[in-house]
Amino acid sequence: MDYDRFKKEMEREGSGDSVSVGAGLTGELILYSFLVTGLFLLSRIFGKVLLATVGILAIGIGLHMMPMVFRFKRENSNHIVLQLFWISIFLGAISMIIFIAGSR
Amino acid sequence: MIEYLFLPFIGMILGFILGRRISIRLNLWFYLPVGVIVGYLLGPLPYYNFPLSYSFFFTLIGLLLGNLTVREKGSP
Amino acid sequence: MNLLPLIVVIPLLMAIVFSYIYRSKYIRLLTLLMALVLLVLPLLGLYGPYFFGGHGVVYIEGMPFVSGILYTLNPLKETLIFTLMLIGVLVLIISTREERLSGTFTALVLMGLASVSAVILTEDLFNLYVFYEIAAITQAGLVILAGREEAYRSAFRYLLVGTMAGSILLLGVGLLLSATGSLNIVDMGRYLALKPLTPTVYGALLMLIVGLAYGGGLPPFHTLKVDLYSRTKPFVAAILQTYSKFILIALMLVILKLFGGLPIFNTTRGVLIALSVFAMVFGTVMALLQDDYRRLLAYHTVSQGGYVALGLALGTPLGIVAGIFHGINHALYKSALFIGAHIVEKIKSPYMREVGGLLLAMPTVTFLILCAKLASIGIPPFNGFQSKLLLAEAVMSADMPELVILMLIVSIGTFLYMMKAFYLIFLKPCSEEQLREYREVRISKYHIFSLGLLVLLCIVLGLYPDMVLDRLLPLGEEIAIE
Amino acid sequence: MKITITREIAVSLSFLLFGAGVFYSIYSIEVVEGVNALYTQVMIVPNFVTAVLFDWRGFDTLGECLILITSVLVTGMVFGKGLFNWDFLREVYREEDGKDVDLGFTPIIKVLAVPMAVLLMVLGVVVILGGHITPGGGFQGGALISAAYVLAMVAFGRGRCPVRFTHRFLESLESFGALLFLILGLIGMILSGYYLFNIREIYGIPLFPSPPGIGDVGIIPYLNIGVGLKVLAGLSTITTLLVSHRIVSKNIGRG
Numbered sequence: 001m002d003y004d005r006f007k008k009e010m011e012r013e014g015s016g017d018s019v020s021v022g023a024g025l026t027g028e029l030i031l032y033s034f035l036v037t038g039l040f041l042l043s044r045i046f047g048k049v050l051l052a053t054v055g056i057l058a059i060g061i062g063l064h065m066m067p068m069v070f071r072f073k074r075e076n077s078n079h080i081v082l083q084l085f086w087i088s089i090f091l092g093a094i095s096m097i098i099f100i101a102g103s104r
Numbered sequence: 105m106i107e108y109l110f111l112p113f114i115g116m117i118l119g120f121i122l123g124r125r126i127s128i129r130l131n132l133w134f135y136l137p138v139g140v141i142v143g144y145l146l147g148p149l150p151y152y153n154f155p156l157s158y159s160f161f162f163t164l165i166g167l168l169l170g171n172l173t174v175r176e177k178g179s180p
Numbered sequence: 181m182n183l184l185p186l187i188v189v190i191p192l193l194m195a196i197v198f199s200y201i202y203r204s205k206y207i208r209l210l211t212l213l214m215a216l217v218l219l220v221l222p223l224l225g226l227y228g229p230y231f232f233g234g235h236g237v238v239y240i241e242g243m244p245f246v247s248g249i250l251y252t253l254n255p256l257k258e259t260l261i262f263t264l265m266l267i268g269v270l271v272l273i274i275s276t277r278e279e280r281l282s283g284t285f286t287a288l289v290l291m292g293l294a295s296v297s298a299v300i301l302t303e304d305l306f307n308l309y310v311f312y313e314i315a316a317i318t319q320a321g322l323v324i325l326a327g328r329e330e331a332y333r334s335a336f337r338y339l340l341v342g343t344m345a346g347s348i349l350l351l352g353v354g355l356l357l358s359a360t361g362s363l364n365i366v367d368m369g370r371y372l373a374l375k376p377l378t379p380t381v382y383g384a385l386l387m388l389i390v391g392l393a394y395g396g397g398l399p400p401f402h403t404l405k406v407d408l409y410s411r412t413k414p415f416v417a418a419i420l421q422t423y424s425k426f427i428l429i430a431l432m433l434v435i436l437k438l439f440g441g442l443p444i445f446n447t448t449r450g451v452l453i454a455l456s457v458f459a460m461v462f463g464t465v466m467a468l469l470q471d472d473y474r475r476l477l478a479y480h481t482v483s484q485g486g487y488v489a490l491g492l493a494l495g496t497p498l499g500i501v502a503g504i505f506h507g508i509n510h511a512l513y514k515s516a517l518f519i520g521a522h523i524v525e526k527i528k529s530p531y532m533r534e535v536g537g538l539l540l541a542m543p544t545v546t547f548l549i550l551c552a553k554l555a556s557i558g559i560p561p562f563n564g565f566q567s568k569l570l571l572a573e574a575v576m577s578a579d580m581p582e583l584v585i586l587m588l589i590v591s592i593g594t595f596l597y598m599m600k601a602f603y604l605i606f607l608k609p610c611s612e613e614q615l616r617e618y619r620e621v622r623i624s625k626y627h628i629f630s631l632g633l634l635v636l637l638c639i640v641l642g643l644y645p646d647m648v649l650d651r652l653l654p655l656g657e658e659i660a661i662e
Numbered sequence: 663m664k665i666t667i668t669r670e671i672a673v674s675l676s677f678l679l680f681g682a683g684v685f686y687s688i689y690s691i692e693v694v695e696g697v698n699a700l701y702t703q704v705m706i707v708p709n710f711v712t713a714v715l716f717d718w719r720g721f722d723t724l725g726e727c728l729i730l731i732t733s734v735l736v737t738g739m740v741f742g743k744g745l746f747n748w749d750f751l752r753e754v755y756r757e758e759d760g761k762d763v764d765l766g767f768t769p770i771i772k773v774l775a776v777p778m779a780v781l782l783m784v785l786g787v788v789v790i791l792g793g794h795i796t797p798g799g800g801f802q803g804g805a806l807i808s809a810a811y812v813l814a815m816v817a818f819g820r821g822r823c824p825v826r827f828t829h830r831f832l833e834s835l836e837s838f839g840a841l842l843f844l845i846l847g848l849i850g851m852i853l854s855g856y857y858l859f860n861i862r863e864i865y866g867i868p869l870f871p872s873p874p875g876i877g878d879v880g881i882i883p884y885l886n887i888g889v890g891l892k893v894l895a896g897l898s899t900i901t902t903l904l905v906s907h908r909i910v911s912k913n914i915g916r917g
Contacts, residue, residue: 027469037583089672118790167780182855196841249721311725327748358692360696380691386687
């Protein structure tokens with residue numbers, strides 16, 4: 001993904017000087033490396049080929065969807081609807097993990 | 105005797121505090137009979153061995169006392 | 181006589197008195213006096229258990245049960261309470277320089293200090309819940325005090341979600357009570373380890389994790405916390421973030437004590453580590469995108485909370501010690517940064533683009549804030565370095581090198597946005613008249629004193645970390661999971 | 663903010679999962695008696711609930727009261743008490759204090775409201791005082807008294823309300839109730855070394871004289887009174903704040 005496109009996106013958000021663009025790019029890279037290391041960790045611990053394949057797919061999708069950081073910022077906004085949405089997703093996910101792991 | 109009357113006495117004090125804050129003059133000849141009737145219907149509410157809830161009655165007397173003697177007047 | 185309950189009771193008592201006399205002329209003086217009293221409080225207790233109401237241990241069918249409420253004091257809790265009280269004192273001292281200070285502010289801060297110290301001290305789950313609720317309401321109240329529409333909104337939102345999360349936590353406490361027949365954490369942990377696990381216990385674990393995420397500001401509740409920190413006055417945010425860090429530590433320790441030895445703990449650990457890593461990364465990425473200095477610091481708080489939770493979630497002795505140590509360090513340097521932000525906001529504005537060249541106007545404050553920033557990034561002579569190093573060691577020895585890589589990346593991000601903020605606020609060139617405008621604003625000695633004291637503590641802890649670590653290590657061994 | 667259908671499906675799925683989890687864990691409760699065996703065997707006062715609330719776990723009850731106190735404090739703050747910045751409220755409350763609106767209640771309501779309020783108050787006091795023997799106690803009794811206040815307020819409006827609990831009076835009651843609780847705990851600490859120790863007697867004089875056969879009540883009735891005053895004051899304060907403009911005007915420095 002090229003710098004110019006990123007800069008254009010940042011300018012649309014209203015902060016297009018070099019300091020902000022650098023910070024935004026760093027954020028993008030951090031998100032991306034978080035994805036990569038997280039998948040490394042998961043596939044190493046669970047040791048499944050399938051998981052690794054899905055992980056590579058996810059990385060590919062992530063690369064395709066770049067820049068992720070604006071989407072990410074929108075999801076993290078302080079709008080009550082989004083907050084409640086993520087809280088309910090959190091509740092569902094965590095109950096699934098704990099009860100499925102508990103039933104084994 | 106003090107064992108049985110201590111609780112109604114505290115009730116009187118609390119009733120006095122509350123009665124001071126009622127700004128209209130309460131009619132003694134209405135509330136005393138009503139107090140007796142309600143006390144009888146309540147039965148022996150906190151303590152037993154008496155057909156009437158005398159704690160209720162005493163608290164009502166405290167409230168009326170507070171209302172009739174040192175009532176707060178004027179706008180809130 | 182063991183005066184342990186006075187740590188909680190005296191602030192509560194004074195909070196009620198302060199809320200009654202909130203309009204008095206002498207509020208500033210009384211607040212200063214109260215601040216002095218608070219410093220003495222952590223020294224009152226003796227180590228060991230304290231039974232409320234004289235209801236001690238009873239044996240029912242050969243099993244020991246604590247029949248009443250139990251508080252314990254140990255070096256770990258003492259250190260935490262000392263840090264808490266210190267920051268409370270500094271915030272109270274700074275508050276006396278505010279216009280329109282009323283007893284309400286002091287009362288709320290005291291109420292929060294009392295409830296958070298009760299959450300730290302208690303060994304009783306229901307007691308913990310009660311004081312957790314008080315702390316949540318207090319935080320919302322402190323935000324409302326700022327008296328702006330957006331502050332009202334964020335406090336209302338926080339309470340709205342808090343009602344849900346608090347009820348879920350209460351339901352979890354109830355489920356655990358029904359499953360174990362006791363409310364004492366140690367008794368419950370022992371009972372759970374003896375009997376096979378039922379779905380009730382899983383439900384309780386789930387609900388405790390929800391309560392933890394809300395109280396400690398882990399995702400997905402981090403946006404609420406960020407709203408709170410960024411919409412109040414920055415020096416109030418200093419005490420708010422201390423509250424939520426310490427509640428995070430206390431609840432983490434509770435979960436470790438309750439579920440540490442159980443077969444489900446492996447899953448729990450996975451969930452907690454995932455939550456803390458999310459907090460680290462989300463906080464950093466969002467902080468990189470901010471223009472408002474207060475919001476930047478608020479997101480930084482979230483990401484550092486992730487570090488604290490990560491250390492504790494590992495469950496190893498080193499991890500627990502490192503997590504708690506990082507929590508203490510974080511409370512210190514972050515309060516310094518928030519006080520610095522308060523000064524910046526007072527002089528010009530919290531928006532980084534509108535300020536610039538503050539270095540020329542106030543070199544001392546600039547230097548102190550730079551020190552706090554370096555501590556928060558983790559540069560060697562400061563305390564942040566020590567705890568991050570310990571954390572990295574703990575994570576390495578728990579066999580998760582990927583997380584160390586992630587921590588490093590996050591640290592680099594932290595460095596970047598901290599330096600960006602420093603450049604924009606202090607170094608960016610500014611015009612001559614703007615400089616004159618800065619010089620007109622007087623900064624009180626109290627602000628500089630608190631900032632200096634916190635930075636000094638950061639340096640001292642960075643040079644002699646053993647002062648704190650020696651007190652934490654034995655307890656880390658005790659709580660840790662093999 | 664527009665929410666897509668995918669998100670709605672995700673939310674309903676996750677709530678389904680969470681609800682199933684909660685239901686499953688509640689359904690499979692097997693209650694372990696544990697320390698409850700002790701609570702039901704040792705007779706402190708005839709009302710076991712009160713014994714647990716005020717004797718075994720008195721400090722928790724104190725905490726619950728403080729939740730109410732803090733909430734009232736924060737509610738007061740929403741209406742301008744002690745804010746750092748009032749300008750926002752000044753704009754909201756720009757217009758003058760509104761007149762009472764007569765909602766057209768029939769005379770029956772106005773005639774009945776006062777006697778019912780008085781009897782409710784008295785009943786509330788009795789419920790507070792009998793908390794250690796009969797079901798009830800501070801929370802319930804305090805709520806009854808403040809219900810009487812709300813009844814009078816609803817029937818007559820703020821201006822002509824016959825029950826005049828001023829804001830200052832309620833603040834004093836609330837502080838007094840909480841301080842009573844805290845200080846009784848401190849006295850127990852001085853006498854025995856334990857906070858909130860249930861003192862039965864001082865130098866042979868029982869602290870709360872009560873008939874034989876209902877155990878040593880000790881400080882429990884006083885704690886009940888403290889809680890009752892506090893709950894009464896707290897709920898009434900919230901009512902007062904909600905119906906009255908004047909408090910806001912006073913708080914933001916215009917009254």
